[in-house]
Amino acid sequence: MRPSIKGFNNIKLRNKLIIMYIFCVFVPIILTNVIFYNVTIDNIKNQKEHDMDLVLEQITGEFISAVDQAIGISAAFYTDTRFYDFFETDYDTVIEYIENYEIYMRDYNNYTPLYYSIQGITFYTDNPSVIYAGGISPITEDTREYEWYKELAEVSHPILVNENEVFSVIRELDYYTNRDDMDIIVQIKLNPVHLRQIFNNVTFQGHVYLLNDDKEIEYSNNDTVNWQEDLIKFDEIEKGTDTIFLEEKQLPHNYLENWKVVGTVSEAEIYEELYHSRRFIITLASINFLFPTLIIIFISRSLHVRIARILRHMKKMKKQNFETIDYYGDKDEIGELTNEFNKMANTIKTLINEVYVANIQKKDLELKEKQAQLSALLSQINPHFLFNALETIRVRSLMKDETETAKIIQNMAKIFRNSLTWDKEWVTVREELNLIICFLEIQKYRFGDKLEYEFDIDDAAYDCLIPNMAFLPFVENASVHGIESVKEKGNIHIKIQCTDDEILFTIRDNGGGMSKDKLDDIMESLKNEESMGENVGIKNVYYRLQLYYKTEFDFNIESSLGNGTKVEIKLKSQRK
Structure with a gap:
């Protein structure tokens, strides 16, 4: 189990709920409302400035239109x-x-x-x-x-x-x-x-100034500036600290060269709408803050009180006090936990008082009985006795110059010895090939000239590790189900290719093959992980490959009636 992060699991549930409330409710609501307020201010300011800029363009356009007329x-x-x-x-x-x-x-x-x-x-x-x-x-x-x-x-x-x-x-x-x-x-x-109508546009909430090429005020709607009696520099007039200057509008004609229309507006005018909505924003923020707070307080109290009650009764259980908790039929997880705790307390009390000792004695007797049965079963057949018997027959055959029979018995002994070491999960390709050769020699002894086989093995493949008996079942299928079912000469071709990352095993026979429906049934049974039933060898290999390689392997069978069968297995390359 991973250790708690900086002792966080040592903090009481009530304090965790308070921390959750602060960082998941209080701080986000405050930040959200502050950001909302600031974004609203910026949006209103930008929109107002844009609107006033359009009005200033309209004033400029109307003045130029009058002059152009x-x-x-x-x-x-x-x-x-x-x-x-x-x-x-x-x-x-x-x-x-x-x-x-x-x-x-x-x-x-x-x-x-x-x-x-x-x-x-x-x-x-x-x-x-x-x-x-x-x-x-x-x-x-x-x-x-x-x-x-x-x-x-x-x-x-x-x-x-x-x-x-x-x-x-x-x-x-x-x-x-x-x-x-x-x-x-x-x-x-x-x-x-x-x-006057142009420059006193009612939709413009600031002041408009028409400046000549010397930046002197030629015309304005600002009554506080005495521009009528004398030319006044625009830079010399008094402006408020909150004055916003809109983009200057240059007049285009050569007879108005360097003349421009300038607009100014007070921030108070821009924020006027926001000030009217401030009470609404504050009220909305208070509602957003109050209701989640009340809901979380109610939920946290419901969790904390009931969990603390369960904890108290569990501490009592440590002192063999199996008192149950008052249960009111709550259907949430804590209610179910309370109900299960009561059942557990009653069950433990019953087991301790009535059943525990008797069951221990009964289980002890059953265990001894099973051990006795297992010992009797193991004594009935000793696999090493069979292996030694085969070895004796092989030696006697050699003494009688029956070398072919001796070799077949030796191959059977090797296969049998491999079955005795089934707990060896991984073998090299070389070891697997030795086992395959033993099997094929036995089959060739049975079929004679009817069976031929050939190998095409990359040198780099011999030392690669594969699951024990990952290839042999397919050689057996090719021999038994493929070659036995045809009258003509049978051929089995085994090819193993190796790269830095992958090993590819391919076995091909010219046997009777199988129909498409049967092949589809086999592949479907592998995908659905059905019980062993038929095709035990294929399923055994496929499920073990799944166990070792998860999804990082490829398995494919190609077959048709009368054209033989081809099996390909692609595995990740591993070496000793």
Whole structure:
């Protein structure tokens, strides 16, 4: 019996149950709930951040869409020759200007009601003959001092400017380079209400900042930052320690180069749902803790109390006090143990008081009687007497020059001597072959020229160990059941091959063979481990091979009527 691990078997059952409760219930429940709580926090945080990131992408996309609408309108003006014709014409009279205005400019006013993101469109020109009204303004010296005018002169693409919370797309109409008589600029103002709706998305629970290429705040929904009056660096604004920065969204166009939309959110906003569910989680954890605890306490008490009671009565039994335990008909293992203990106590008491001494005397008499019978049986036949008698006959035959008879008697003596040493479990292949040769010589003496046999043995096989008489029964079957049943000359071929790991025994005869049904019956009886009955030799060998090699051997029989029989046995190679 293996010793107890670090004295664990010396711990009382109650303490073992407490240890089991701590490590199998208390600690797992605490760890499970802590892990569940932390995983829930992480999942909610990740989900919230993902949701807010999607909202931030939506805000960015809507802002870019609004700007793109203005850019698209400016592109329509940029390539429309009618506007160039209108603004570069030198008008002599007001009537002429108004007529051309109705012809060329009446359609552009449709853009404002068509696009909600557009607040208005203004054209700037230095043509003195136009009337500066109806969305047309002059390019004056003051105009040329504007920052956007200077920036526009340095680039060849539209620019986005922010003036008093109103974003505008401004573009110079200079597509046709051969028509540079007049300066023409179009300013498309974005609807500030629409922008406010974009950046104050109700599904975004944090703050959104539109930053220019200098990381200055151009627009934000954070009312605590005074970005309207002066440009403020984003890095300079005050942020809480629990602020989470979402992934920055770069604006793609060259006129918005290095502009980005940045979102921030407080962890308190993200964990708000979790805080609402905290009481539920705590309640659920308490239930998970309380009910298993009560159940285990009840079960452990049931086990400990009843086992301790059995132990007390067993200690009393040591003092020959065979008092039984009160049994209430419990059907579990401890209840059955209690019931069996009571039966055992009553039985022992009965045996000691009534039967024990008488039975001991009776068994002693029976044992002596059996020993006497065995001695008488052994004295009837002495195997050594038979062996000595055969040896005497062999010597007398040699004295009379009957060498063939003497040799056969010698072979029979060898076989008989082997039967006297049946307790020798393992023999070499050489020893087994000597026994086989003795048997075949006897059979050849019987059959004469009708029987021929041949051997094909690897030199390496002679010293291999095999179970005693593992091959001989099959040689006997080949001779008796195979060769005797045919009239023509019989041949038995025995082949033993040996490798480093395996030894293969093959015996083949040209006898009468057997039908497929009979072969199937033999193999089925071997698999089902039936009683000996018929085919004793085959079953004896097969069951002994199972005993020695378990499943690490191969056994196969091939046979058909009129074509002889082939037996193959493959064993693990063993040497002395």
